[in-house]
Amino acid sequence: MEAEAGLKVVDGFGLEPDLRALLRPGQVVEDKQGRGHRLPRYFYEVPTPEAAADIRLTPHFGLNEFLLVDLKEARTRGASFRSTSRNIPCAVRVLAFYLERLREVIGAPVQLAVNGGYRSPAHKLALGTSPHMWATAADLFRVGSTVLRDQTSIETYNRVVEEISDDIWVMPYGHELGHADDHIHLDLGYLNVVPREIGEDAMEAPQAKPRFAFEERRSGDRRGWPKTPDFTQLTLDPRSKE
Numbered sequence: 001m002e003a004e005a006g007l008k009v010v011d012g013f014g015l016e017p018d019l020r021a022l023l024r025p026g027q028v029v030e031d032k033q034g035r036g037h038r039l040p041r042y043f044y045e046v047p048t049p050e051a052a053a054d055i056r057l058t059p060h061f062g063l064n065e066f067l068l069v070d071l072k073e074a075r076t077r078g079a080s081f082r083s084t085s086r087n088i089p090c091a092v093r094v095l096a097f098y099l100e101r102l103r104e105v106i107g108a109p110v111q112l113a114v115n116g117g118y119r120s121p122a123h124k125l126a127l128g129t130s131p132h133m134w135a136t137a138a139d140l141f142r143v144g145s146t147v148l149r150d151q152t153s154i155e156t157y158n159r160v161v162e163e164i165s166d167d168i169w170v171m172p173y174g175h176e177l178g179h180a181d182d183h184i185h186l187d188l189g190y191l192n193v194v195p196r197e198i199g200e201d202a203m204e205a206p207q208a209k210p211r212f213a214f215e216e217r218r219s220g221d222r223r224g225w226p227k228t229p230d231f232t233q234l235t236l237d238p239r240s241k242e
């Protein structure tokens with residue numbers, strides 16, 4: 001018996017030239033610090049806006065929530081927006097997983113802002129390199145019944161988001177560039193996902209000189225952790241006979 005077909009994964013290198021020019025798969029773009037990041041190469045192809053509404057990534061997040069405004073614009077603006085909104089980087093599934101986890105921890109719905117999900121490199125709001133172009137960033141405007149537009153609510157929930165995982169970065173509260181004062185921005189960085197169903201070829205040429213960088217310290221600094229787990233310290237369930 002054949003497995004039921006899931007989402008279609010496309011290699012951006014195989015897209016039509018005009019669409020490829022908009023999505024720029026595999027191209028290296030620089031962030032504000034001058035660090036290069038390779039744009040996503042593998043995308044989920046969404047056949048229609050209606051289909052996007054039906055595709056669930058997790059129990060509470062549909063694919064359409066990450067594409068919402070692109071799809072609305074697609075109806076009024078014509079073909080080029082329609083075609084960019086049909087493809088979303090595969091990392092969106094990982095983002096949805098973390099948002100689902102956040103929803104679970106908070107115990108209330110977590111709502112994305114308008115334009116708060118994926119922004120293709122051609123999107124008017126994708127000015128400058130941001131993880132939104134990887135579909136690994138979300139802007140939240142509401143959590144439960146709390147609208148996130150003051151320092152207390154943003155900083156309170158920023159702490160909750162940070163506690164979920166060291167993989168997540170949240171934008172600090174503030175009015176300057178690189179800060180947020182009317183939403184929560186969270187992201188997983190420049191994460192490229194290659195679904196297990198697709199094969200890869202040799203895209204990378206050998207580097208002229210080795211590159212390295214040091215990570216910023218994470219909140220859960222692991223240096224003090226034991227090298228090998230000590231299972232003798234575990235409390236065993238007395239009902240277990242094994």
Ligand SMILES: [Zn+2]
Nearest residue numbers: 137138139185
């Ligand atoms: Zn953002």
